[in-house]
Amino acid sequence: MEDRYFAKYPPIPCEADADCNDNDWCTDSTCDTLTGRCSTVDIDLSATRCPPFADFNAGINTCTTNNDGTGSCVADPHPFVFLGCYADTDGTAVLDLHDLPDVLGNGYNHETCHQGCQDIGKKYFGLKANGQCSCGDSYGRYEETECDDCSITSTYFGDKKNCIFEDRCETDADCNDLNWCTENTCDTSTGMCMTVDISATRCPPDLNNLCESTRTCSSNNDGTGSCDVVPKCDDFNPCSEDTCDSLTGTCSHSQILDCSHSAEGFSLNTWTGISGDSLSFLEGNPSFPDSPTSTQTITGLLEIPDNTDNYFGSRLTAFITAPATGDYTFWVASDNQGKLYLSTDTNPANKQLIAKVEGHTGYRHFTAFPSQRSDTISLVAGETYYLEGRHKEGGGGDNFAVAWAIPGTDPNTAVIMEDRYFAKYPPIPCEADADCNDNDWCTDSTCDTLTGRCSTVDIDLSATRCPPFADFNAGINTCTTNNDGTGSCVADPHPFVFLGCYADTDGTAVLDLHDLPDVLGNGYNHETCHQGCQDIGKKYFGLKANGQCSCGDSYGRYEETECDDCSITSTYFGDKKNCIFEDRCETDADCNDLNWCTENTCDTSTGMCMTVDISATRCPPDLNNLCESTRTCSSNNDGTGSCDVVPKCDDFNPCSEDTCDSLTGTCSHSQILDCSHSAEGFSLNTWTGISGDSLSFLEGNPSFPDSPTSTQTITGLLEIPDNTDNYFGSRLTAFITAPATGDYT
Template sequence: KKNEATQKSVPIDLVLGESYYFEGRHKEGGGGDNFAVAWAIDATDETTPAIIQAKDISMYPPIACKRDADCTDNNYCTSNTCNLETKRCSVVDIDLSQTRCPPFPSFNEGLNVCKSNDDGTGYCEQEDLPFVFVGCYIDQNYEHFPDLSTRVGIGAGYDHYACHDACIDLGHKYFGLQANGICHCGDEYGRVGEAEYCADCSVGSPNFGVQKNCVFEHRCVLDSDCDDGDWCTENTCNTETGMCSSVDISATRCPALDDFCGSIQKCIPVDETTGSCETVPKCDDFNPCSTDTCDQTMKSCSHSRIESCPYPEEGAFLDTWEGGDVAEFLDGSTLADLYVVPDFPDNPDYTETITSFLEAPQQRGNAFGSRLRGYITAPATGEYLLYVASDDASALFWSMDTNPDNMEKIAYVEEYTDSRQWTKYPTQESDPISLVVGETYYVEAHHKEGGGGDNLAIGWKIPGAIHTTIIDGSYFSKYPPIKGTNQIANAVIDGWTQVYAKGSLLEVYPDLWASSSPYTKQGAGRRNLNVVIQNDSPVFYVRRLCPSCAETHQDIVYKRLTALPEGMDIDYFDLFTENWKDHPNNSNLIDFTLHSSFEDALVDANPWSYCNYNADNVGFPRECGPSGWVGSQWNSVNKGGQPDIGLYVWNANPSITDPARPLPSVGEFGDKQAGTCVGADGKPQDLGVFKISNDYETIPKCLMMCAAYPGHTACELILNQGCYVHTLEVARGSGEIGEHGCWVISDASSV
């Protein structure tokens, strides 16, 4: 009605059933164009014009008729009718194709095409489509992160045939149709997962669904149609289905080698006709801090720790994606919203370390995705249940070895849970998983936060447990523990007495620390080793053997350096087998040193520099290590830990009946020179004092040696002279501590 006066005719009287010729003429100059003819039946000024429909027009005048039979055109696939009001044959045939030839149940069977003999008879003929249906797959945020990589054109309106032809021209293997006929092409699909509803993917469908691709593959005829350019695969065409199939022939291209150490080869394709075989390290333990060694003769692997390795093992990795320039596309709360991000999984925005529990910090923000990953060492053999809890969605993956490539999804959350809420949905719990004590497994969790609160945690129910608990830091690490070659040939060690054992090191009398043991202090009422740690006791040794541990932890020697203060007691059975603590008076490099061999301990060589303590039910040595944190090497009566453990005391350790250590003679090391310990007259004390070492550089060592002598009253260190023990009452003088030092007994015991 833009120019109503000229766009409409004057009223024209028409008669029902009569035919009239019409003609419209149109000229387009430039820009947009359109042309249409409309009418208004029983027209008034208020009547809205309607475009004339196909049923009311024909290229030729309709045929006059009295019955339907007068209108037949002998086409088997159509039906013609007589309009008894107008006495004219219908200008639009009724299509009987799908009645005569119903569609096949499967899309990929092709079309069931109706064929007419033009004598009233006909038949059905199967006709292959030039493409086959693969499935329908989620494609959220297709404007920015399409599942099929290339969008065709900028418009819509594509059907199967047009999209197929366009993707063929672009050289892509697959094409996909979305809502309104948007066409995408690509060589891979399914990154986000399958869509649930696929009925609208059929040929002839006007709408293919929202946020998904109806994915099709070009129909193959010959094997050569299936060439994927990969030397490591063999591709064939199934002529019945028109679909290509691929078989991995890596083992044929790169057969296993005869020797043990080079038995694994990886097939590397260059193109369809060429490639190469790369030898993969047989003994790779996935730990960047180990040197992996393969012994061809023994057919075994061993691993040794790299000194000063720059990759700390403690904790687990927490990777986070915030989206950067495309952050607005991470607003969703499903894992699909994370998986479409191009930087997932290889390039997180940042990575941090979590240590206490296998759990991400809470209230981190909105619109982000994360991944929690690491290695778990089983504390006991049996069936475990794994759990995941999160807000919003999450999925938990598990590998039955240390290779992340072998992980499978075992549990998930689709919506949200409260923090550590393990049983809101059945899907949060895995099926029972059989694990072996001391073995290490890879674990990974994916998490997507939309808005509001957020949390992510991984829990388990270990064999025999009633309740689900969060996995704590004693069981997981960033990398698998380094396992060396078993260096322990015999658990019976000459000169040592076994006081506790389990697993392969269990002997006839395994628990000499029990209440009836001669190693128990009489009247103490609990198991301890204070019989060898009297207040005036010199250095003594406890040794732990662990054949299943890392090489540095297969033979650990605990060298006690300080005596216990008067009236103080340590339960050594609890300390070594259940609760490794730093109190009272059990601090590394002060009260004791740890060594990886007895030989080192005897000469104070290579003491371990790192030690941690105070994790409930985690025994010796927790994550103490030669130079840093080393996980999963501890033992525990209640929690399990390493399966093969033996604890020993040295037979030469002093017992309660040992004579006191004799003091050296005055002249044995030379007379004492002026220091900072003074007598009652305020002058340097030269009486009742004995030199016990020429070592004047290490204060703790001087104090430890001094404290081993009965009746000592003070310890004194004199620069460039040595270490002395006092037996008479003294006081600290005014000398400079930087050059000389005097510690009365109260000072020495506290240090």
């Protein structure tokens, strides 16, 4: 029996907690006043006296008592140090893809996992989930990630991530990782190894060799290594022969004739059978980046085909050429994760991460996360930059696209990059215009011999190769290239035809007097006005002034007039006149205007409707009725109509009784006695409230000629009274009798 359990005398019953004080600084004792006994279990004050360290690597803050009522806190370091949290595969797809490959099992804690990994000679150990323990000689195969709980008391360490620890170091020798390009030392105050890159010391530049750009340090990871020389003049184009002048260090490049490598499009490398939906599973795969499953070239837009597979990763590479000097913004859309890198030049080694998707986005959805958008990046016109995209797909749908906003466009509108701005390889510096020939028959390229760059904007030869047609209705004479130095001109007809120019009211006086009554508004061009009128079911459209668009089912209410400019490039079409157009016809049915008195056909060579008057066919004369002068065709404009008979013997005198002999067709006329109609003078009909100063405003008024505002008879001279009113129109009618036979003016 130990003496903590016995004494020479029995205990004295306690009356207060102070009677139970055992002078232990790390505990507190209490008195049970009902029994007079001190508590057999003291209250632990360790966490209060010595709170846990916030830094795991500081160790355990241990409470130590002097058993005289005093004590102190002593740092008790762990035999291992915490390095951080790193993503890890769950191992269900490919078992050898764990970050730490030696998995001991589940149910471990810090001490048992550390000991287990030491037993198999591994430097690093990791804990995840409910205590799965893994060991390895290295870590960080996947990206660093946010921790859940890696504390010494933790029972759950996080899903698909490891809390990574290593042996606490005591000397520099404990930190030697056999990397020839680094120097490792032990920080004995923290127990952590410190690594310094000594590549520049191992591989200093050769100042006597002007054609070396860099000397790269390469370690064999056994304590030895070598220096790899990167040529200064490599322009990363397989069709370029690169030469460096050893005396001056000047680079020159020449085209390799008949080179089989096409620069068109971008390179897409794909790795299949990669588990997970995080890019870390691709980037940590042993076959990345040098051994893809497949390689292909994609042209068109800077995006990969969507919804192609599951559990794969891809990397696209391209060289983009800036079309203008200024600020650029880049975006990336991706399902699942994606990253976008841009270099400061054509060298891939200088690439920097500019945008990323950490979760997933919809197809071409560039605004789901702020991280999808880059900061503003300044580029120089004509300069070429290396661009790289990385993409990882788990299960379900997949997509990846790159967009940008170039100077002069809305900086907040993402436009997917077109292949005219990128290529698989950087351009070879030019020396003459001929070096810039892209075999486009419709353009001409030039070389800036000062910069060795081909012009970013080609000279457009379209108007020279294919001059515009003089006839609007012939369409656009489009220049088409075969991209082999040849090409042709192709007539591209408009979807509408030009009919002519017709006067129109300005609408300020009577709004319903427009030639084409449905006025859509201003700021239209041919295409938008045509579409707008189609949308409301109108056949004809007109443009006037600065683009006022009007629509209608008919036109020509006022007289035809001389045109100003109705061309497809016009911005001003003329004042108080419409350039009139109609839908281009393809079949006769397109021309049917439901006029019973006409026949309409489509001239497919011009796209114009042709109208033939068939009144004589609809309403032929009655040869058996000698008293009919004409039979007039009248259409109801619904596909039906009728024939109106005009009497032969009408002499247009209200005081004359007209008679026709049906046997001979002879006319006779007799005076109607006491007729109230005086034949003296001439008739004057007047219409008031008619806007404009052109007769077209009178002749186009619905009340003309049958419903004048007033009618009067004027005698004396054949003239109307002057200065009688404003904004009116009039019509005078008379029958004149020639006083003599001869020529009149």
